[in-house]
Amino acid sequence: MTTSTDPQAYLAAVVGRLTGPNAPFELVEEDVRGAQMPVMRHRNHAVHELLTASRAYGDRDYLVTETRRMSFTEHADAVAALAQALADEHGVGVGDRVGILAANTIEWVVAFWATQSLGAIAVGLNGWWVPREIEHGVGLTTPRVLIADAKRAAVLAQTDVDVPVLTMEEDVPRLIEAHRGAELPTADVSEDDPAVILFTSGTSGKPKGALHSQRNLLAVVDYHRYNDALLDAFAGREYDPARPSDLRYLLTSPLFHIASLHNLVVPRLATGSAVVLFEGAFDVDRVLALVEREKVTNWGAVPTMAARLIEHGNVRKYDTSSLTAFALASAPSSVAFKQRLRDEVPFAKDSLVDSYGLTECSTGIAVASPMDVQMFPGTLGRPIFGVAMEIRDPFGEPVADGDEGEVCVRSPYVMLGYWDNPEATASSIRDGWLHTGDFGRVDDGRLRLTGRRSDLILRGGENIYPTEIEQCLDEHTDVVECVVVGEAHEDLGQEVAAIVVVRAGATVSEEELRAFAAERLSYFKVPTRWRLTTEPLPRNATGKVSRGQITF
Incomplete structure (x- = not known):
C-alpha cells in the first residue's frame, strides 16, 4: 500500500481511519436535545467517569506548580476526600451548585473535580470581580457552598452573601485529611445534565452564566483525544487510547475561563498529560523558567501575554526547545502582531496557531493552523472537528461564500443555555443553532471575522x-x-x-x-x-x- 504525497489526500485518509465504522472516533448521527448532529459512538456519559479512569495513570504528574507536584493518584484521593466532605458536611448532591472563587491553584482544580464526582454543578466565579459583581453571581446561581482562597474570602466578608465559605488554605486541606481514604462518589447523571456554569458578559449589562452539560465537557475531551490521535498518525504511531500522553501543557489563563478549564484541566486528566499551572500575576521570566524546568510542550496564551514575550527581548536566554505548540486564544490579534511574534519569539516561528471560540461553545469554533497563519493571514482557519458553521443573513438564511453575515454554529459543544435566563437562551439558541452575534465571512472554507458582537x-x-x-x-x-x-x-x-x-x-x-x-x-x-x-x-x-x- 502506498502513501499519498498529497497532504490533503493523506489527511482525508487518516481522518477516515479514525472516524469511520468501528474506528476509535466513529461518528454517528443522533438526536441531541432536539437537533440531529454527528456525535462519537464510543464516548463517556458522565464527567466523573474520567476521574475513575485517571487512577490508571498512577504516579505520573497531573498538576505541577513552581513549588508543588500532584500525581494522578494523589489527585484522585484528594478529590474523593473533599467530595465526601462536601456531601456529608454540606449536603451537596446532584444538581446543587458549588461556587469556586479563587486565583489559579491546585485546590481550584480539586474543588472542581470533587463537585463533578457528586453530580453537582461547579460555578466558576470570576476571581477579579468586586463585591457587587460577586453578589450578582452568587445570587444568580445560589450555591450551597463557596470554596474560596483567602483573598476572595476576605472580599466575600464585605458582601451580603449568606453562603458557607470554605477556604482553600485551611478548610480544604483540613477536610481532605479528615476524610482521607474515602471512596470516590459516582453520582447518577445523564449526558445532558448540567455540569458547569462559567460567566460571560451580557448585553443586558450583567454577567450571564453559560450552563455547560456533561455532554459538552466530554465532547471537548473527545475532540482533544482526536487531535492527539491525529498527531500520532502524522508521527507514524498507532493510536492507543490507554497510552498516557507525554505532552506537558502550560496553564496561564484563569481557571474560570473555558481555555483553562474545559480545554486543558479536564481533557488532560483523560489523556494522562501534565498540567503545569502558573500561579500569580503573569511574569515572563517566571513563565519561561517554568517552561524550561518542566519541559513544557504546549502553551495557549492570550495576545497580551504574547506581547509581553516580544517586549521582554531576551526570550532566547531560556531553553524553550521543548515548546512545539503555541496558540493564541481569547482575543483577536492583528496580522502584523502575529508576524512580529513569529519573527521575534523562537518557539512561535513554526508553531503559532490562532483560534476563534466562545464561552457558549465550550471550546473553539475554528482554528487556524501554523500554515493558515502563514499563508492565509487574517483568517481564523476552518471549523474544528464536530462543528457545523453557517454564515447567515438577518433573516436566518445561509449566505454564499465570501458574503458577510452572522456566524452561527451547531455542535455537541454548544451550551445548554444561560442559567436562569430563558429569554437570553431563546434569543441565542434557535433550532439547535447558536447565533454568536459575531459577523464574518467564509473564504475557501476559512473563517474571517469582520465584526465582533457589535459593541463588545x-x-x-x-x-x-x-x-x-x-x-x-x-x-x-x-x-x-x-x-x-x-x-x-x-x-x-x-x-x-x-x-x-x-x-x-x-x-x-x-x-x-x-x-x-x-x-x-x-x-x-x-x-x-x-x-x-x-x-x-x-x-x-x-x-x-x-x-x-x-x-x-
Whole structure:
C-alpha cells in the first residue's frame, strides 16, 4: 500500500481511519436535545467517569506548580476526600451548585473535580470581580457552598452573601485529611445534565452564566483525544487510547475561563498529560523558567501575554526547545502582531496557531493552523472537528461564500443555555443553532471575522460589554449620560474609553469618576481614557446612541 504525497489526500485518509465504522472516533448521527448532529459512538456519559479512569495513570504528574507536584493518584484521593466532605458536611448532591472563587491553584482544580464526582454543578466565579459583581453571581446561581482562597474570602466578608465559605488554605486541606481514604462518589447523571456554569458578559449589562452539560465537557475531551490521535498518525504511531500522553501543557489563563478549564484541566486528566499551572500575576521570566524546568510542550496564551514575550527581548536566554505548540486564544490579534511574534519569539516561528471560540461553545469554533497563519493571514482557519458553521443573513438564511453575515454554529459543544435566563437562551439558541452575534465571512472554507458582537470590547483576553460600565457610571449624580467604547491598544488589543456628559455646573473630575467605577467594577472594566463634556451624545433616528460617530 502506498502513501499519498498529497497532504490533503493523506489527511482525508487518516481522518477516515479514525472516524469511520468501528474506528476509535466513529461518528454517528443522533438526536441531541432536539437537533440531529454527528456525535462519537464510543464516548463517556458522565464527567466523573474520567476521574475513575485517571487512577490508571498512577504516579505520573497531573498538576505541577513552581513549588508543588500532584500525581494522578494523589489527585484522585484528594478529590474523593473533599467530595465526601462536601456531601456529608454540606449536603451537596446532584444538581446543587458549588461556587469556586479563587486565583489559579491546585485546590481550584480539586474543588472542581470533587463537585463533578457528586453530580453537582461547579460555578466558576470570576476571581477579579468586586463585591457587587460577586453578589450578582452568587445570587444568580445560589450555591450551597463557596470554596474560596483567602483573598476572595476576605472580599466575600464585605458582601451580603449568606453562603458557607470554605477556604482553600485551611478548610480544604483540613477536610481532605479528615476524610482521607474515602471512596470516590459516582453520582447518577445523564449526558445532558448540567455540569458547569462559567460567566460571560451580557448585553443586558450583567454577567450571564453559560450552563455547560456533561455532554459538552466530554465532547471537548473527545475532540482533544482526536487531535492527539491525529498527531500520532502524522508521527507514524498507532493510536492507543490507554497510552498516557507525554505532552506537558502550560496553564496561564484563569481557571474560570473555558481555555483553562474545559480545554486543558479536564481533557488532560483523560489523556494522562501534565498540567503545569502558573500561579500569580503573569511574569515572563517566571513563565519561561517554568517552561524550561518542566519541559513544557504546549502553551495557549492570550495576545497580551504574547506581547509581553516580544517586549521582554531576551526570550532566547531560556531553553524553550521543548515548546512545539503555541496558540493564541481569547482575543483577536492583528496580522502584523502575529508576524512580529513569529519573527521575534523562537518557539512561535513554526508553531503559532490562532483560534476563534466562545464561552457558549465550550471550546473553539475554528482554528487556524501554523500554515493558515502563514499563508492565509487574517483568517481564523476552518471549523474544528464536530462543528457545523453557517454564515447567515438577518433573516436566518445561509449566505454564499465570501458574503458577510452572522456566524452561527451547531455542535455537541454548544451550551445548554444561560442559567436562569430563558429569554437570553431563546434569543441565542434557535433550532439547535447558536447565533454568536459575531459577523464574518467564509473564504475557501476559512473563517474571517469582520465584526465582533457589535459593541463588545476585548481587552487582554477579557470580554467587556459597554452597557455594564455605562449603567454603573449612570449611577453617579453628576452624570447625565455616557457611552463606553473600545479604543485600539497595542498591548491589550483594546482599552476601555468613556465619553461622559456631565450636568451643567458639575465639578466632577475624571479622577473621581475613575474611583467611582473602580469601587463597583473589576479593574479591567474601569475606563482608562475619558472625555468629559456637556454636549449631548449623537443619536440615530430611533434614539439610540450612534457609537460609530463617537471619537476622541
